[in-house]
Amino acid sequence: MTNRKNNEELAYEQVKRAIMLKKLVAGQRITEDWVSKELKMSRTPIRAAFKRLENEGLIQLVPNKGAIVYNPSDKELEDVFNLRVVLEKYAAQLAVANMKEEDVTYMEDLLKREKEAYKAKDFEAFMEVNGLIHSYPAEISGNSYLLQEIKTLNQWTDGYLILKDDFYITPLEDVKSIPEHACVVNAFKERDVDAMCQAIEAHLLSTLKDLSERPSIFH
Template sequence: MTNKKRNEEMAYEKLKRAIMLKRLIPGQRVTEEWVSKELKMSRTPIRSAFKRLENENLIELVPNKGAVVHNPSNKELEDVFNLRIVLESYAAKLAIPKLTERDLVVLNELMEQELESYQERDFEEFMRVNGEIHAYPAKIADNKFLLREVETLNQWADCYLILRDEFYSMPLEDVKSIPEHKAIISKLRERDADGVEEAIRKHMLSTLSDLSERSSIFN
């Protein structure tokens, strides 16, 4: 890796980590000059890092203002999670007739990885596994267009988790997503189409409610 690429990667990782740890908060302006002084590097790799973070919906590049940490509205959250209910419920219903024992083994392995990543406070791994769990029914359904949309919405949801979730401070026993994922997988195992739709709806609305309530921690 060249020094240029190394600096770009370092700037990206440090800025993303600062957002995850709430050292940079939604709505906060982040200038190239300030980051350059903090990281003791030129502005060129910082611009590249800003662009990557913009692609991940974590910052917005505003003309004549620079970079601002993305501050999603509750309506934005509602729009994404309500659409996820529709698409992921549809994917699960398509998946049920094609579901194999091997698929169930994979889902159980993903659940174990999710628990382990939370216990180790590895947020990046937790989000990766979370995305795999949510996308897996669309993969089983073998509908590439549906899978693409589900994965895109998962990426949006990841940015909301980074911006609003209390991952680093919440004890394991208070984490709702893990038992809610287990409920979804249980209904898939039972081939219960209505049950899995209800489990997905409950999980999405629970997450939406938590993220909406937690907007106050940035005030």
């Protein structure tokens, strides 16, 4: 059982990283048989890994065809990001009312970790910290349902970034999300709800605009 779990994790990580590094591109078919031969393991853990990747929005499982690297539509991007704007602004309002000094320290530490991860080209860590920056206000909001919804939407958005963004070749000084996150955290530090909400909306809509203008970086 442990070996199967380890193989599932390996298959999941290998396919996800291949998508992140654009070795597997939007619309490309991936079969269990091919991954099985590449990684020298049975199909059972690969099938479980594919299900995880589908849940994250990275692949689409098609009956009798295997998996296809997903390519989200502009409408889907707009729906997810517009909903994130509403929920994260609401989380900001609740967070500022509940915040403590250690919460500010934690958010500022996340900004440092984000920059360090990008400098190190550790994009998995970069995206993990990115998710924490967006979900932490909901975490201290006291509303567990809000936190779960934001985490779910963040997970889907991570998939869009992996599929569509070119962060893996963008120089640090040109990465817009880092200074945009700093604006959010600075407003949080000042307990300025309006400024924080404005910064959240500006950041998310800026990201949406960039992704929508890049329908495919693979062609």
